[in-house]
Amino acid sequence: MAVIKPEGWLLDTAENREALRSPANLLRAEEEGRTVEARALVCDSSHNLIVDLGCMKGIIPREEGALGLDDGTTRDIAVISRVNKAVCFKIISLPHPPDKMAVLSRRAAQEEAVRLYISKLKPGDIIDARVTHLEPFGCFVDIGCGIASLIPIDLISVSRIAHPRDRFRVGQDIRAVVKSVEGPSRVCLTHKELLGTWEENAANFTPGETVAGIVRSVESYGIFVELAPNLAGLAEPKEGVKPGQHASVFIKSLIPEKMKVKLIIVDAFDAEYKPEEPYYYITGDHIDRWVYSPPGCEKVIETVFK
Known part of the structure; x- marks a missing residue:
């Protein structure tokens, strides 16, 4: 299976830079049917994208701007939002004389991405993705040539968050697992x-330590504090603590058989620390089953990919 990367990954590669170096190189890319990337300069009033090809300019007509524009399943914002960003495309025709604009198709590049890569993905496949925008309900990512996919907020991490921006930023490159193919x-x-x-995360902490955490929710019976994206503990109630605050917490105990971490909040305070880059415990390209809970735990938490 061919692997096609999110839009923008090709832009600074040696092969892509070479293609943009001269009309002859663009002609060769056209003849070979290669996908090329360049920066979109303008989206005109008819929603055509004007692209900087280095040695000339190109135009992506609106109807060639994205899959789904013709039947309304994709909105024009998918084209407008590419201004000043990299766009992928196939070269449809080069101008003669060369002072006119080349005709390009982003839709053709996306069709190829679907045919060769995205349509062949299976649940459990681990893929590269680039964060494109964040909504309260989830994180939208580009999984290849500008094709969008969603990570729902409850599938971003085990520790619950108020908004995807608590984990990600726009433009960030991440890994994700295919949950379903529809x-x-x-x-x-x-x-x-x-x-x-739970075990892998808990191994990074020891009872008796005081460590950093983030307050995720405040309940009448205690305060949930995140120690890592997939590990949170319950602290005793403390006056004045609010969700979203950073905290220093004392670890009283780790109880694997109940997946519990008991904490005491030493201090809680407002801070604007940026979310850390995710650390991935799985480095392969596919998983069939993932079990979060430790062996012998009273409750089994798992994901089975079918």
């Missing part, structure tokens, strides 16, 4: 399985 180009993703089991 059509040739419709793929739903999950992320939490890559962030480690």
